[in-house]
Amino acid sequence: MTATVRAITTAKPNSVGSFNVTKPTGTAQGDLLLAFHSMDQGTLAQMGTPTGGATWLSLGTRNSGTGYDMKTKLWWKIAGASEPANYGFTENSTGTGCVAIVAIMGADTTVTPVVAQAGSDAGFEVTVATPSSTPTGSDDLELRWAAGNPDFEAVTWTAPATYTKQADLQGNNTTACLATKQLTSSAATGVQNFTASVGVGNRHGFTVDVASLPDQPPRPPVIVSQAVNRSSRW
Template identity: 60%
Template sequence: MPASVRAVSSGLLDAVGSINVTKPTGAVSGDVLIACHSMVQGTLANMGTPTGGATWESLATRASGTDYDNKTKIWWKVAGGSEPANYGFTQNSSSTGVIAIAAVMGANTALTPVVAQTGNDAFSTSVPSPGITPAGDDDLELRWVSGQPDFETITWTVPATYTEEADLQAGGNSTGALASKQLTSGAATGSLNFTSLLTLGFRHGFTIAVASAGVPQTRRPVVSTAAVRRAANW
């Protein structure tokens, strides 16, 4: 069975330094968890390693502009046998931030997800997410984008053929969106744009490919011609 999204959970931080985000519904041992966290004030150092269960590993980071502009960290791990009900995240206590956690079932847990990123500090309603070369022809692709609105309400439109998994906004100046797609080819994918309702600054785009575990092959027994003849003469 190809890798696919089991469930997504999310969290919003409005001028607070920490939050507990619920484990995605139904997540079990062996699922790959991908956590996307963007905030708009402070430094990357304020965004500590998430806590709870098996150890989270850093997958990608990006910082824009000054300490008052968009920061993003992407984390991943393989869920262990004693995962908690919630995961702890930290950031600058004066910042707003958005978090999405995707639980992926049917993933190849031996392979680190492939990731690519891009960013642009100018204001626009278009937020690009980069192309990527997946590990196989049936990877699950996740795309996360974030940016800073000017204290206005934002909604997102994801690229055509992608499924929207999360559309988030915290306070007036932190927003993000997560989308997914089951790939059918190992060829490189292209850059695709998310569209926000209003202009955003300090835009980030991340594309993540999670490899599928694949289907085990059943080997047929090898029987020699001589053995077949002996059986026929028995």
């Protein structure tokens, strides 16, 4: 079974210390959930572990400094039997952020998603690079997250060629884009660039590969032996 996006929800919190993000529509027990969270101000410690349902686990962290800079955290978990309608997140009470939660069906939940990250804090550029990653299999689902500080300018994003843009977000002075691709090879996927409509600073790029459930071998036919009753007439 191939790992596939079931649904995505997003949030763009501004100047709040805590907020909720809706559970992706149709999330089912056993789905793999990924959460991407970028914030422009404060400290990494203020971006606490999300709350609600099964425990969220850290998948990746990037910090462009303290104070008015960029921070990103990635989280993952396997959906339990009693997931809530919303998940709780925290960040600096004067900061702005972007969050996307992705529910993935058909994922091999025995395998921790592969994650790679890159970034640049120099100047403002329209190109945000997401790094190459080596998937676990030829049918992985790949997710790419690009984020940065747009200096309070409105931003729209163009995803890398062959990737499907899933979210285009801006929370005041934080902007981010999420794109996905169904892979057909286990080869390294290469650096892929997102393009912002205006220059952004403190650029963060993350690449995540989610393994698909292995195909189940066909079951052999079940042969039921039946007794044959014969009668003879003399």
